[in-house]
Amino acid sequence: MLIKVNDRVEIIAGEYRSRPAKGADKVVQGKVLKVIPSTGKVVVEGVNKMYKHVKPSQRNPQGGRLIREAPIQMSNVMYVCNACGQRSRLGVKQLDSGVKVRFCKKCNADQGEIAPARKPAS
Ligand SMILES: [Zn+2]
Structure with a gap:
């Protein structure tokens, strides 16, 4: 596992590159926000944005939809x-x-x- 948080990576494969979510910019490079060794995935800033539905909580009393980056396979990114x-x-x-x-x-x-x-x- 050589990729670390804050590394810059380029998206080299995967759906997130060819078919970005509606309204989301097509992001080709981004900063690694999180590495998840157990699943071999990484979260890259601005890449693979998904709606996350949240229940109302103390921090977010309204609940609703947040846009969050979902993890992508590490094999789909390449170090820059x-x-x-x-x-x-x-x-x-x-x-x-x-x-x-x-x-x-x-x-x-x-x-x-x-x-x-x-x-x-x-
Ligand atoms: Zn170099």
């Missing part, structure tokens, strides 16, 4: 590199310090840590 701006695959490498980092396979730019260095056993 924050250095070269191209959609690319991510690689993982381990630095000498033991920290694991993601990198762009197109330009090799560092794309942030995924795991801290393991503490040496002592």
Whole structure:
């Protein structure tokens, strides 16, 4: 699971791209709002907007319909590199310090840590 919250992704497949919901803008790229590892899905800002019907509650005494992004399959999105701006695959490498980092396979730019260095056993 290499995609993280706040990553920029491009929608490369799926219905949300070819047939956006009525009234919703066609969104091709967006920011990852949530990653759901158990289902292999991600929620991308502005993508796959759905009406969510809510009962009246304390926070929302009227109830009604909210527009919310529904999760989409992770295989339908592709990472967008924050250095070269191209959609690319991510690689993982381990630095000498033991920290694991993601990198762009197109330009090799560092794309942030995924795991801290393991503490040496002592
Ligand atoms: Zn890149």
